[in-house]
Amino acid sequence: MNYIKHLNAAFHRCYADDRLRPGHVSLYMALFFYWNLHRFAEVFYANRTEIMKMAKIGSRSTYHRLIKELSEWEYIEYLPTQSPARKTMVRLYHFRTTDSTVTGPTGTLMQRYCPKNVPPTLYTKQNKQYKLSEERKPKNEIEVIDFFKRKNWPSLDAKKFYNHYQGVGWKVGKAPIADWRAIAGNWMLKADEIKKTAAMKTVAKNGDHLMTQNQKDYDEPL
Template sequence: MNYIKHLNGVYSQFSKDNRLNPSHISLYIALFQLWNYNRFPNEFHINREELMKFSKIGSKSTYHRCIKDLSHWKYILYSPSHNPFKGSRVKLFQFKTSDSQEMDLNYPISEQALVSNTNINKQNINFIKLEAIAKEKLILDFFKKEKYPELEAKKFFNHYQGIGWKVGGKSKITDWQATAKSWMLKAPEMNLSVRAQSRTNDPNALPLDHFQDNLHVNQNKRYDIP
């Protein structure tokens, strides 16, 4: 199992599938991680509470809708269980990258080579990187939809990626779209402050905070002038 090619293939498919929303993608990533932990079996049992925690989905109805959608759209094969003592089963189809970025939904997972334990840490690091790439793609698409510059989207992603997607460095962001819209509203203020600071050329000026209330007051006052 070449998980890099698989993730590249599935991300390519995500970008072309307009039916998907962030909850679908988050749930698929959580399923992939469990599949990875289980060393890519043909199918494996899942626990709803565990998956909701991993995918950050807080609503049971959203969870059931998304996992049924993923199964109906042939990203996975979902076999629900009505036995409270036995979890539902999931099978992930293989996606692979080719020159034409096509996917293969019918390739039997059981024929894939398993990943050795020595590569698990390396896989997890690369998985985090790929997850960040997917998140950045969502943000770029969102800013484009809102008709906002790509540069602002990258600033937004780099800022919150660097502080662990937390508000004020403390609480986790629960609605990144709302945070992004707030960023868009405050961006003109920030740009004006940057231009004002560049005019002062004050080497002792403090760095600007994107969310501070900048009044654009000239700090280099001359009290000898009326």
């Protein structure tokens, strides 16, 4: 049993089946997970409590409805038992793929779906360059200054911020910036830390005039 080919075929069949709902797909994947744990046995024990937890199904009635529908639609074979001494078993049908078709348990052929209108990715392997949308970087320096003013941040810091990231192509290291406003917030946090550190160094260098080593007698009147 080929793990990848089976899942590919199952996903293609799920795509083409309008009867399925998210609960069906979730339950099928949970059953597949336990089938894998049982090393793809012909039949395996379906522990309802564990499978419901894995599939995120909170109702027993929903579980029984979904598993019976999967059985009716020939995704699985549900083998319930009325005897408390016997365990409820499940069999998963084998799905397989060829180069152009998907074959189901009854031998019916389904055309493999290949999407035509694939949205362009942000990263192209050919030129190894990221394509940034205009929303991920400011339009110009004025937009940055206006943003800093709304945050009550100095305009000088806005110009420094814009010039720095304009010079590096609006990247952090090699990764493109996803949100320049968030980066601006980090820029100001670091600027405040630098100012505080500089102030502490100045105090340490010049001495704190509020501190003294002289012993005072506080019993004496001022």
